[in-house]
């Protein structure tokens with residue numbers, strides 16, 4: 005059955021919409037049928053060592069590994085490609101120089117202003133990465149040192165990451181939307197001694213004061229001796245000559261050579277740290293190592309994005325997040341793609357910004373988030389139709405489940421019914437995509453992330469930790485390790501085990517709920533812990549609560565997520581003021597500003613409700629389940645409140661709910 009004139013391959017099965025890969029795509033695809041996927045999947049599970057040994061050939065090794073895997077998964081230990089030596093910048097840059105790709109565009113950068121764009125070939129990238137690696141060395145960075153990177157989406161961000169990997173330094177990219185306080189926390193936790201930033205980012209024509217934030221953060225980071233500043237926004241900044249160095253001057257300094265031999269790194273040497281929020285405590289520094297991460301990123305790129313050598317790939321994620329590590333930098337460059345990066349918003353100055361860029365650079369594979377699709381589908385379709393999007397071959401989404409309505413719009417209006425869509429499920433911790441359709445082999449069901457990637461074995465557990473069978477709903481966990489799975493939490497040796505491996509002994513617990521249907525498709529149901537997914541970004545409720553209570557008028561706060569049409573989830577804060585403080589709209593605004601200052605704009609509460617009391621058990625635990633139901637307006641489903649110390653609080657909260 006066809007749901008629109010130009011979609012001929014949609015059909016309904018058991019009342020469910022499925023989209024079969026178009027024949028033209030399937031013919032050219034790496035994996036061409038469901039059977040072929042199943043065979044290779046079974047092989048990857050029954051013979052993981054053989055499967056991963058073959059995939060490791062996607063990467064060049066300085067010294068071959070001796071053993072594919074060793075470890076004790078239940079204890080939270082796993083090593084991959086043991087004994088191997090490799091260098092990531094070599095794999096992403098140097099190895100392309102002896103091929104036709106030498107003068108191929110590696111990075112195409114588009115700035116917010118239409119006329120701002122730059123193209124770097126692989127040879128240019130090699131030149132810049134090598135020189136900047138020598139700059140890092142000159143300022144005392146050596147193998148194993150941590151480097152903090154706080155940059156907007158400009159080529160220097162990718163160059164800085166690659167330069168770190170070239171000399172074996174461990175980068176810690178901090179999203180440029182985070183505040184000075186968040187930055188300081190991450191610099192201190194990682195022990196970075198050098199910071200790379202810009203004089204400013206550009207957002208809606210205004211300057212984001214990145215350097216000012218760094219200056220504030222570094223007031224309390226005595227260990228940082230050097231700050232390298234990219235001149236980007238031409239902003240007016242303070243410059244401390246003993247500490248601050250201009251990127252453009254350093255990289256051209258007479259003592260800086262282009263020759264910088266890539267450091268052979270052990271497979272298990274740390275590659276990077278990336279902080280992410282959990283349900284409790286401070287953000288964790290998720291640690292990824294070199295060999296397994298690279299093999300996993302490259303393998304997923306090859307099969308899930310079905311990358312061809314001539315493809316121009318655009319993943320809209322910022323490299324401040326894991327998606328921008330694995331699928332902006334490492335995987336596409338390792339495979340020699342042309343990568344588009346864009347410093348700007350999807351709807352500025354007009355809502356066709358993304359479509360303009362796709363047309364201009366003839367993007368073949370486009371990877372974005374459901375929240376972006378939802379916000380762009382509110383605009384008139386003419387904004388899309390004005391542009392020639394015929395270069396598109398494949399579409400992808402990531403960050404949260406995509407609602408079928410947004411999926412269908414993406415498919416029909418952007419993909420013109422021609423392009424398969426891969427809904428890719430993964431996490432900062434997993435290094436790369438772990439559940440997704442393969443675009444030429446697995447039909448898409450809108451809203452489902454489809455099937456496990458090779459070597460990944462998901463299970464649905466009930467609350468007792470028993471494995472359940474198909475058509476069941478429960479906790480999504482992984483039964484075996486794969487090369488991209490994080491190795492640990494930086495600076496907290498037991499925290500990986502405690503956070504992920506001890507909830508259900510023997511399994512890696514994702515924190516997500518999921519359902520497995522009769523056809524073997526996984527449907528993600530959202531976080532089961534106190535993590536809110538705002539526009540595909542993870543925000544810990546306890547962090548937001550901590551930020552709100554930094555406001556001097558606030559006594560206590562409880563934060564929950566609620567359904568939000570664009571963001572997926574919005575942030576709803578219940579706030580108890582100190583005795584004698586008057587409630588006002590202005591106070592709400594200063595509380596919001598306080599959160600922006602402490603964490604950053606992404607954590608700003610959408611709704612604030614003042615209250616005298618929070619629903620607590622007799623032992624004093626806040627019952628967030630009740631707060632979530634009230635925030636969502638689901639008063640009928642509040643459920644059992646008999647364990648509350650004072651059940652009147654529920655009526656009070658409902659009465660003053662923020663619409």
Ligand code: WT7
Pocket residue numbers: 280326327401402403404405406427428429430431432433453514515516528530531537540541542
């Ligand atoms: C959480 C991980 C790694 C990509 C960006 C987010 C949610 C991610 C999907 C998807 C349903 C998804 C999960 C996960 N999530 N992708 N395709 N379908 N949910 O990385 O910040 O580490 O967040 O994002 O809840 O646990 P992250």
